Amino acid sequence: MQVEAYLTFAGNCEEALKFYERCLDGRIVALFRYEGSPMDNEQLPPDWKSRVMHATFDAGGTRFMASDGMPGQPAPHYAGFAMSVNIPRDKTLAKQAFNALAEGGQVAVPFEKAFWGAHFGMLTDKFGVPWMVNSED
Incomplete structure (x- = not known):
């Protein structure tokens, strides 16, 4: 079993992951956008197509996952963890x-x-x- 963090961003997930690549000498190992996914339908706002539906980040063999939240979700507020x-x-x-x-x-x-x-x-x-x-x- 592995327990991994999953970070949710308000539309700037890819920017954050590129920042973490530099800071932690890591790399984005997988990145899937809303466009072309099962979520890509008439209800998906056009500006969401290029946002990150799911990504995996690795630094030194340790990973976490991340995405941009779903349309209509409130912006994330991180509290009670680090x-x-x-x-x-x-x-x-x-x-x-x-x-x-x-x-x-x-x-x-x-x-x-x-x-x-x-x-x-x-x-x-x-x-x-x-x-x-x-x-x-």
Whole structure:
């Protein structure tokens, strides 16, 4: 069994995934649009055809999934969870990932040495997704 996060965006999923590719040295491994899907019918607004119906993102063998929400759904509001990135034994790489994710976002806890010995920081990225970045070194 694997438990994987699924992020929903308000029309900017592809932009967010390209941002995460750069920040996390990852890649989009699958991306399906509404156009050509079973959802592509007369009820689908024309501006939704190019939006992401489903995508899979991989960074270092760990993946999460994402999409643009369905037409008419409210914009997502992320609360009560955070995406967690652990980069063991490389605080420099972890700090780079933290700083990249923080671009245009809001830092809640700066990335620095934590009382438990690891380097750790928390932020909300420019898409509203909360992140925790950790490096045990």
